[in-house]
Amino acid sequence: MAGRIYVVAGELSGDAHGAGFLRALKTLRPELEVAGVGGPEMAEASGGSVRDWVEEAAVVGLWEVLKHYRWFKEQFEQMLAELRSFHPEVLLLIDYPGFNLRFSAAVRHACPQVRQVYYISPQVWAWNKRRIPQMVGLLDEMLCLFPFEQDLFEAAGLKTSFVGHPLVDELQVRRLDGMTRDEQLVGLFPGSREREVARLFPVMIETAKHLLDWHADLRFEAPAASPKIARQMDHLIKGTRLGAHLRVTTGGSHALMQRACCGVIASGTATLEAACFGLPYCLTYKVAWPTYLAGRLLVRLKHIGLVNILAGEEVVEEFIQADAEAVQIAAALRRLLQEPDRRARLQERLGTTAAKLGSAGAHERAARAVAAWLERM
Numbered sequence: 001m002a003g004r005i006y007v008v009a010g011e012l013s014g015d016a017h018g019a020g021f022l023r024a025l026k027t028l029r030p031e032l033e034v035a036g037v038g039g040p041e042m043a044e045a046s047g048g049s050v051r052d053w054v055e056e057a058a059v060v061g062l063w064e065v066l067k068h069y070r071w072f073k074e075q076f077e078q079m080l081a082e083l084r085s086f087h088p089e090v091l092l093l094i095d096y097p098g099f100n101l102r103f104s105a106a107v108r109h110a111c112p113q114v115r116q117v118y119y120i121s122p123q124v125w126a127w128n129k130r131r132i133p134q135m136v137g138l139l140d141e142m143l144c145l146f147p148f149e150q151d152l153f154e155a156a157g158l159k160t161s162f163v164g165h166p167l168v169d170e171l172q173v174r175r176l177d178g179m180t181r182d183e184q185l186v187g188l189f190p191g192s193r194e195r196e197v198a199r200l201f202p203v204m205i206e207t208a209k210h211l212l213d214w215h216a217d218l219r220f221e222a223p224a225a226s227p228k229i230a231r232q233m234d235h236l237i238k239g240t241r242l243g244a245h246l247r248v249t250t251g252g253s254h255a256l257m258q259r260a261c262c263g264v265i266a267s268g269t270a271t272l273e274a275a276c277f278g279l280p281y282c283l284t285y286k287v288a289w290p291t292y293l294a295g296r297l298l299v300r301l302k303h304i305g306l307v308n309i310l311a312g313e314e315v316v317e318e319f320i321q322a323d324a325e326a327v328q329i330a331a332a333l334r335r336l337l338q339e340p341d342r343r344a345r346l347q348e349r350l351g352t353t354a355a356k357l358g359s360a361g362a363h364e365r366a367a368r369a370v371a372a373w374l375e376r377m
Helices: 012-028 040-045 062-067 069-086 097-110 131-138 147-155 167-172 194-214 227-237 253-259 269-277 289-298 306-311 326-338 340-357 362-376
Strands: 004-009 033-038 050-052 090-094 115-119 141-144 160-162 182-189 219-224 246-250 260-266 281-285 318-320
Touching (some): 004 012, 004 069, 004 097, 012 033, 012 040, 012 090, 012 115, 012 167, 012 362, 040 050, 090 097, 097 131, 115 362, 141 147, 147 160, 167 269, 182 194, 182 253, 182 326, 194 219, 194 260, 194 326, 219 227, 219 253, 253 260, 253 269, 269 340, 281 326, 306 340, 326 340
Parallel strands (some): 004 033, 004 090, 033 050, 115 141, 182 219, 219 246, 260 281
16 A cells, blocks of 8 residues: 655755655655645655745744734635545654644644654743643654654653754755865854844854954854845945845855854854854854744743854853843954864864764654554555
8 A cells, every 4th residue: 555645844954855855755655645735855756745834934023923823724625635634654744833733733633544754853841841742642653853852752652763854964065075174264154034034144244344353354144044134234335334244145045164264143043053064163043033032931941052052061152132242252263263272172073963963864863753654554
């Protein structure tokens, strides 16, 4: 029996991971039938049977979600009807917890025979541990990217597998052989969203100015996630005295992480990528004050950086909210620039921490876990 699986991903990162998973699962089960929603990579990996909805679905923030409420409601009902007609053995939910956990509950009620597997756990350990009992009641298995997640979910009674992080595989092909670091090049990584860039890149520009006052020969490079973001960054640089000292590129973040001496990075997946490439860096993040204060009421973590959370201690310096200001960040980068021993120690700790993401083959391990459920049905 070939088997059927319905998949749901709602963001570009989930689309990339979902595509890798589908390719691995298709290798194990060539005749597998797939349906669901995701992005362009999942649509391609599925041969077109997964619908690309990610451009509309990947909205961020409560207000944006409320504005799109009617559209999401229509999508939800359409997907539930599609799943009931498709009769899958397994529902695979990929990240995207705000939508996926509600969809999980609806599927559990309407189609209790469908086995539910979650790939890329919602970060409930950071913002809402009260969701865990709900997830235990809905899901059949959780596939985790971080080892500490397995202990958390298993203790709550949910079957859990640590499959490792897909970044390990995805970054392997991005490694540049024989690359040496430029001791006068500093990387500025302000994030991939317009709002992030608007808040963080001006701080990074001021940081660069402070560092140039200290060392006039330094150069700076800032990769943009898209041509639109590159134009936004160029506009923010306009009128500053940085001139030829700061170059904005479209893409190229992984190469920069291997060429730069050090850098400052917006909190997010890029901090894990930098750890995998051994880039000495400090972390920064800043949001609107109401958002920050609301987040502090929910988040019970000592650190917000994924590398520090994974290590269980401070590996990289964090400059968050009021501390996300140019003088402090410049001082941290200056220490890295002028102290090779400090950089070497940090690179060693980053390597040790990145090793906790697991070995290559995360998608294959996830695919085998789902294939096991298909064999049971």
